[in-house]
Amino acid sequence: MMVWLDLFINGICLGGLYGVLGVGLALVTGVMRFINISHGEFIVLAAFVGVFASAALPGVNPLWLLIPVAALFFLVGYGVQALLFNKVVTAPDFLAPILLTFGFSIVLQNLMFEVFGTNVRSLTAGGLARQSIEIGKLSIGVLPLITLGLAILFFVALQLLISRTGFGRAIRATADNRDVARLMGVKPTRMFNITMGLALSLAAVAGLLLAMRATFTPFSGLASLLVAFEVIVIGGFGSFWGALLGGFLLGLAQLIGLHFDPDAGIFYVHVAFFAVVLFRPQGLMGIRLP
Amino acid sequence: MKLLEVTGLSVFYGDLQALFDIGVSVESGQTVALIGANGAGKTTFLKAVAGLLTSKRGNIVFDRQKIGGYAAERIAHLGMALVPEGRLLFQNMTIEENLIMGGYTGRKGYWTLAKIYDLFPSIASRGREMPFVLSGGEQQMVAIGRALMANPRLLLADEISQGLAPVVVDQIYKSFPAIRAEGTSIIIVEQEVKRAAAVSDYTYCLLKGRVTLAGRSEALGFDALSHAYFGT
Ligand SMILES: Nc1ncnc2c1ncn2[C@@H]1O[C@H](COP(=O)(O)OP(=O)(O)OP(=O)(O)O)[C@@H](O)[C@H]1O
Numbered sequence: 242m243m244v245w246l247d248l249f250i251n252g253i254c255l256g257g258l259y260g261v262l263g264v265g266l267a268l269v270t271g272v273m274r275f276i277n278i279s280h281g282e283f284i285v286l287a288a289f290v291g292v293f294a295s296a297a298l299p300g301v302n303p304l305w306l307l308i309p310v311a312a313l314f315f316l317v318g319y320g321v322q323a324l325l326f327n328k329v330v331t332a333p334d335f336l337a338p339i340l341l342t343f344g345f346s347i348v349l350q351n352l353m354f355e356v357f358g359t360n361v362r363s364l365t366a367g368g369l370a371r372q373s374i375e376i377g378k379l380s381i382g383v384l385p386l387i388t389l390g391l392a393i394l395f396f397v398a399l400q401l402l403i404s405r406t407g408f409g410r411a412i413r414a415t416a417d418n419r420d421v422a423r424l425m426g427v428k429p430t431r432m433f434n435i436t437m438g439l440a441l442s443l444a445a446v447a448g449l450l451l452a453m454r455a456t457f458t459p460f461s462g463l464a465s466l467l468v469a470f471e472v473i474v475i476g477g478f479g480s481f482w483g484a485l486l487g488g489f490l491l492g493l494a495q496l497i498g499l500h501f502d503p504d505a506g507i508f509y510v511h512v513a514f515f516a517v518v519l520f521r522p523q524g525l526m527g528i529r530l531p
Numbered sequence: 532m533k534l535l536e537v538t539g540l541s542v543f544y545g546d547l548q549a550l551f552d553i554g555v556s557v558e559s560g561q562t563v564a565l566i567g568a569n570g571a572g573k574t575t576f577l578k579a580v581a582g583l584l585t586s587k588r589g590n591i592v593f594d595r596q597k598i599g600g601y602a603a604e605r606i607a608h609l610g611m612a613l614v615p616e617g618r619l620l621f622q623n624m625t626i627e628e629n630l631i632m633g634g635y636t637g638r639k640g641y642w643t644l645a646k647i648y649d650l651f652p653s654i655a656s657r658g659r660e661m662p663f664v665l666s667g668g669e670q671q672m673v674a675i676g677r678a679l680m681a682n683p684r685l686l687l688a689d690e691i692s693q694g695l696a697p698v699v700v701d702q703i704y705k706s707f708p709a710i711r712a713e714g715t716s717i718i719i720v721e722q723e724v725k726r727a728a729a730v731s732d733y734t735y736c737l738l739k740g741r742v743t744l745a746g747r748s749e750a751l752g753f754d755a756l757s758h759a760y761f762g763t
């Protein structure tokens with residue numbers, strides 16, 4: 242019983258992180274009808290930035306790095322969208338965005354390989370990584386709990402931004418019908434730049450948090466992209482709460498799988514994904530943007 | 532004063548030319564009707580003027596600015612609003628959010644949420660509902676209200692009576708005097724020629740992408756009109 246409770250809590254904590262991994266991608270897909278294949282590489286790039294920033298600032302808890310790195314990646318997302326991705330967002334050919342972002346992911350991957358090498362790295366969260374809260378016989382890691390708290394915080398903030406603000410309304414209008422939004426005075430490319438900025442700052446947060454619990458190399462982007470992708474497919478395209486739910490499900494699947502089959506890695510994540518797609522192809526929520 | 536002056540406008544969809552050398556002008560405060568059979572090019576004209584179609588030649592002067600090369604969002608900020616054919620409300624937003632979205636440019640003027648609800652009492656208590664629960668006529672009111680929220684100087688209305696019962700159409704056209712009273716110029720596209728003539732000061736008839744007749748609405752003769760409309 243205790244084992245199950247332990248697995249459940251840790252699975253939810255990991256799942257929250259997976260949710261953040263996916264929600265940035267979900268935001269972009271929902272608003273632009275555009276799949277960013279290089280999303281995973283940005284997650285890894287953020288992790289590298291985190292590792293080097295952390296080395297340069299000894300004694301600073303790496304959790305504090307979340308704020309500047311997220312801000313930096315907002316600018317990166319804004320810039321990449323403005324300079325590169327906007328050229329294909331309106332392309333009539335749906336292959337154009339896939340090819341461009343796929344090519345971009347390869348370029349990023351090889352650049353990171355050139356600059357950082359293939360060493361396996363991780364971000365040490367200091368004493369935090371070993372701290373845990375004991376409740377009876379149950380022991381919950383402090384870092385996973387913080388991760389979950391942050392994930393929920395980001396989901397709530399994003400939800401409020403999209404559903405309650407004028408900016409969020411303009412984003413939803415653009416997602417619904419670009420031309421009609423333009424008739425109201427909305428400049429779609431600007432909405433896209435900001436959306437990509439938000440998406441990549443979420444990716445950066447996910448990248449740093451992932452690097453605190455697992456190792457990574459310049460080639461880890463694909464695994465992150467796959468998980469992010471599975472999260473949003475499970476959640477139902479463009480649904481934020483669906484993405485969080487999808488993250489929880491995959492996190493649980495991974496840890497329960499690992500418990501019975503310690504060599505499985507993230508194999509059971511894919512199994513869970515496959516099962517959902519098989520039995521509920523519209524996703525768990527199966528609704529569009531809020 | 533001339534608010535809109537279009538001269539020599541040609542518009543293309545790829546290789547296909549949809550409008551040929553169109554000239555249309557709208558005085559400040561005037562209501563102009565654009566009539567013509569299906570496929571004549573009425574919607575194309577409105578979209579080109581509003582900046583949604585970019586493959587075009589000719590001059591478009593709005594409020595003394597040459598806007599032919601401007602993007603739709605820029606033109607919106609100058610005070611032009613389009614009620615699109617088929618209404619095209621934002622389906623994932625409430626009625627009220629749709630209306631608020633119409634005021635995105637922040638242009639100040641007579642029209643506010645409260646004024647729109649005064650104009651169309653049947654949507655007044657339904658701000659929190661989603662567009663799909665409304666009747667066709669009510670949806671059209673939201674579409675018109677959304678355009679008015681921009682406090683436009685020129686309102687373009689594309690077939691606002693499409694698919695609506697005659698009584699509902701009457702009800703919607705009853706709002707026009709109030710819109711005109713604010714000095715707003717209007718271009719209406721309308722299938723029903725009699726109604727178009729009744730609400731407008733000036734009428735243009737399009738046929739296969741060309742202006743075949745233009746004149747003061749009250750002076751249009753039936754024979755000339757049917758000749759211009761059907762090309763017979
Ligand atoms: N997106 C498009 N691509 C290619 N051709 C188009 C497109 N939209 C319209 N056309 C063509 O341009 C011409 C004018 O069409 P338009 O929609 O402007 O006519 P309309 O007068 O508004 O007709 P209706 O009364 O049916 O709304 C038609 O021949 C139509 O087939």
Ligand SMILES: [Mg+2]
Binds near residue numbers: 573
């Ligand atoms: Mg039309």
